[in-house]
Amino acid sequence: MIATLAPLREFVGAFGRLLDSAPDEPRILSEGGALLRTLVARDDWLPEAFAQPDPVRYRQFLLHADSTERFSVVSFVWGPGQATPVHDHTVWGLIGMLRGAEYSQGYALDAQGNAQSQGEAVRLDAGDVEAVSPTIGDLHRVHNAHADRVSISIHVYGANIGAVRRHTYPTEGGRKPFVSGYSNALLPNLWDRSAELASSNTV
Numbered sequence: 001m002i003a004t005l006a007p008l009r010e011f012v013g014a015f016g017r018l019l020d021s022a023p024d025e026p027r028i029l030s031e032g033g034a035l036l037r038t039l040v041a042r043d044d045w046l047p048e049a050f051a052q053p054d055p056v057r058y059r060q061f062l063l064h065a066d067s068t069e070r071f072s073v074v075s076f077v078w079g080p081g082q083a084t085p086v087h088d089h090t091v092w093g094l095i096g097m098l099r100g101a102e103y104s105q106g107y108a109l110d111a112q113g114n115a116q117s118q119g120e121a122v123r124l125d126a127g128d129v130e131a132v133s134p135t136i137g138d139l140h141r142v143h144n145a146h147a148d149r150v151s152i153s154i155h156v157y158g159a160n161i162g163a164v165r166r167h168t169y170p171t172e173g174g175r176k177p178f179v180s181g182y183s184n185a186l187l188p189n190l191w192d193r194s195a196e197l198a199s200s201n202t203v
Helices: 006-020 025-040 194-199
Strands: 059-065 072-078 093-099 101-109 115-117 122-125 129-132 139-144 151-157 166-168 176-178
Touching: 006 025, 006 059, 006 072, 025 093, 025 129, 025 151, 072 139, 093 101, 093 122, 101 151, 122 129
Parallel strands: none
Antiparallel strands: 059 072, 072 151, 093 129, 093 151, 101 115, 101 122, 101 139, 166 176
8 A cells, every 4th residue: 555645744734724723722622633533534644664563562653743843743553452651641632543443541640649540441443533631631541452453543742742741650659750752763754745746747
């Protein structure tokens, strides 16, 4: 399958225009969630280089970072059975399931500052979108719903998420700081339209 980056390019442009209109967070999550739902409704655009699992842990590939770091777009690639620790984001985020499925278990801090699970885990299947943020619930643990195959989700965050100081919440209590970084050193080139223009005979 040869990926076409046009859907991702269109998503990035539309999301930037949404933020240009200076919306509040509920509108970002609502309208941005609709944009993400459109993006993950098709599975023909993610380049294979940004869909490769690691045998040990999940991978986070940067697909796009806004030039002023207002938002970033990443692909999370989950090997069979892989999971995150309980963690926070500190900014709003949208998660769209592109391939496979994952479970997201919400957490909240108790009076001692320890993370306690809240309610049932939410299952995301291909095409589903979920939101997180400090205002609506920011702590969760995510794992691949499949023990025998890769799952991939597309995440959009209200910052350059790989450079944000965040926290994990170990089972023994308390919290530990971390900065996630990214699994890739190179980005997909969203802006080279030459192949598309050549195939359409456009000058």
